[in-house]
Amino acid sequence: MEQILVNGAYLGAQYALIALGLTLIFALMNVMNFAHGQMYVLGGFVTYTIYGQLGMPYALALFVTAITLAVVGAVVEKFLFRPVIKRSQRDESTMLLAAGLGFFLDAVILLVFGEKQRGVPKLINGVFNWDFRVIMPYDRILIFALAVACIIGFMLFMQYSKTGRALRALAQDRDAAQLMGVDVDRYGMTGFALGAMLAGIVGGLLVTITGVNLGMGGPTSTKAFMMVMIGGAGVIPGAIFGGLILGFMESILLSTLASYGDITYLVIFVSLMIFLAIRPNGLMGKPWG
Amino acid sequence: MGLIIMQNKKILFTALFLIFVLVIIPSLIVMTSRWDLYYTLSSVALLAIASAGVWLTFYIGRINIGQGAFALVGGYVTAILITKAGFSFWLALPFSGLFAAFISVLIGLPILRLRGVYFAMITLVLTEVGRLSALALPITNGAKGISNIPLPGELSFAGITIIPDFASFENPRMAFYYLASVLMILCFATLYRLSNSRLGHLCRSMQQNEELTSSIGVNIAAIRIIIFALSSFMGGIGGSIFAVMSQSIYPSSFQVADSINFMLNCFLGGLGYVFGPMLGTVVLYFGWDLLFQTGKYQMLIYSSLLIISMLVLPNGLLSIRLSGRKKS
Missing domain, CATH: 1.20.5 (Single alpha-helices involved in coiled-coils or other helix-helix interfaces)
Structure with a gap:
């Protein structure tokens, strides 16, 4: 049982970090970023190239990954999403753009990095073993700690920095924020860059454990959407809760339902639908996003 | 005049x-x-039918990424009815549509209260639920799916043959082409009629503001269910013919990517135009096929074109006509 809980916390921290980026982009731009999973994969490949191929230190690789993805996010917002949002009759048109962007990133990743599964050398060797009740490799513990540190850092940034305040104002009410003198365009771009950066960082963290391959993008996006829905779209603490809940559900159900065949995800999805039917805005979402 | x-x-x-x-x-x-074009064009027609359903849900202001699930339901119902219960295809076809519509009413009652991204995401999850259920349920035969579905037999009424046995044709694909295209035309005629009826006006007003519509005394809950059921009916019909045409159905026949494609067809053609989904399907399907020769750059060019078309025409391909009309 302890093992299941530890696994859940480990998964949950990763998931929460992915969901944070997605929910941030949604809160600021009202964009459902279908390309989020691809951004995560791209982050994994950048880290793989710098740490695994070029042999640079891991910290540097993670830093470069964050910068690369932030630039990608900023460019995408400035040249793609902003013009389309301004000119389109309906908000939903950005979904086609986001899906197209997802395909595009997939294609770029395929051309640049190929379709093979890639892995990097382990960060630290060894396994933590508490009396055979909890067994956890040290590198997973490190990644877990880094993920938690990122989440806390992000929360503090949103809470106390000037940029964070501006972003929160923007998420609450775009017009009001603009009237208060917040440069909506600039902070929209910052927020998108930040969201993409978070996705990239998770990719960079997870590549050391699970490796990375092209096909991971789509399923990751779907999972991230679910976490965002559980917590409530556009709410930052909600995304963290959503990630943790999904992580724990996955680890608990995978072990308890193992004897009934491969129905874990069916159970998770169906219970999510029931939950949303009862509570349409998620745990702490605003009505109608 | x-x-x-x-x-x-x-x-x-x-x-x-x-x-x-x-x-x-x-x-x-x-x-x-x-002759291979018959198969391609029939697929396009079937996808257009399913996309038309998605367009209908857009019409009441809901983003539907769950059409894949209903197409899967339609396909499986047809496959099971024909291979296990010995039904004729002509009976199984409407039954599949009705069954998909029935399921959609059950699911729609709670989830149609959701809006915006919430509805979009829950329908996305619905597609996954469809695929996973098909894998898990005993009747659907798991990952192996159902194959060797026979071709449609003859349809006769009071001894007169209306549609002959598909196997008796020299080329059954031609028969499928006529079946799919006639159904597609019927489907879009229905859509056109609907959008110009009282119901269509109500849908458009719901798209703009549901509270306001309901305050005038419109039963929005009923309209939502009717439209969603109709939409799923089309998905079920599309999936049903698809299963018989390819003579097999698997859990992966319709998955999240397909649901997203149905939605993209509508976007690309233009959400404000009845014939948008048809045009979008044709352009996306053939665009992808034509780019096959570019080899490994296929995806890159395809997605770039998608993005460019969105930048240049954010309101869909058919909006070219609209802007032309406004100027004159």
């Missing part, structure tokens, strides 16, 4: 379109003997 001219124009366009689909395309295929 102007009205009559416009009506004549409409009749002319319809007639031209019918001749094009039912006479010119088949004769072109016969002339060039590209």
Whole structure:
């Protein structure tokens, strides 16, 4: 049982970090970023190239990954999403753009990095073993700690920095924020860059454990959407809760339902639908996003 | 006077379109003997039917990424009815549509209260639920799916053959082409009629503001269910014919990517136009096929074109016509 809980916390921290980026982009731009999973994969490949191929230190690789993805996010917002949002009759048109962007990133990743599964050398060797009740490799513990540190850092940034305040104002009410003198365009771009950066960082963290391959993008996006829905779209603490809940559900159900065949995800999805039917805005979402 | 001219124009366009689909395309295929095109075009017609359903849900202001689930339901119901219960295809086809609609009413009752991204995401999850259920349920035969579905038999009424046995044709694909395109035309005619009816006006007002619509005394809950059921009916019909045409159905026949494609077809064609989904399906399907020759750059070019088309025409391909009309 302890093992299941530890696994859940480990998964949950990763998931929460992915969901944070997605929910941030949604809160600021009202964009459902279908390309989020691809951004995560791209982050994994950048880290793989710098740490695994070029042999640079891991910290540097993670830093470069964050910068690369932030630039990608900023460019995408400035040249793609902003013009389309301004000119389109309906908000939903950005979904086609986001899906197209997802395909595009997939294609770029395929051309640049190929379709093979890639892995990097382990960060630290060894396994933590508490009396055979909890067994956890040290590198997973490190990644877990880094993920938690990122989440806390992000929360503090949103809470106390000037940029964070501006972003929160923007998420609450775009017009009001603009009237208060917040440069909506600039902070929209910052927020998108930040969201993409978070996705990239998770990719960079997870590549050391699970490796990375092209096909991971789509399923990751779907999972991230679910976490965002559980917590409530556009709410930052909600995304963290959503990630943790999904992580724990996955680890608990995978072990308890193992004897009934491969129905874990069916159970998770169906219970999510029931939950949303009862509570349409998620745990702490605003009505109608 | 102007009205009559416009009506004549409409009749002319319809007639031209019918001749094009039912006479010119088949004769072109016969002339060039590209028999494989029958299969391709039938698939396009079926995808257009399913996309039309998605467009209908857009029409009441809901983003539907769950059409794949209903197409899967339609396909499986047909496959099970034909192979296990010995039904004729012509009975299984409407039954599949009705069953998909029935399921959609059950699911729609709670989830249609959701809006915006919430509805979009829950329907996305619904597609996954469809695929996973098909894998898990005993009747659907798991990952192996159901194969060897027989071709449609003959449809007769009071001893008169209305549609002959598909196996008796020299080329059953041609029969499928006619079946799919006729159904597609019927489906879009229904859509056109609906969008110009009282119900269509109500849908458009719901798209803009549901509270306001309901405050005037419109039963929005009922309309939502009706439209969603109709939409899923189309998905079920599309999936049903698809299963019989490919003579097999697997859990992966319709998955998240397909649901997203149905949605993209609508976006690309234009959400404000009844014939948007048809045009979007044709362009996306053939665009992808034509780019096949570019090899490994296929995806790159395809997605770049998608992004560019969105940048240049954010309101869909058919909005070119709209902007032209506004100027004049």
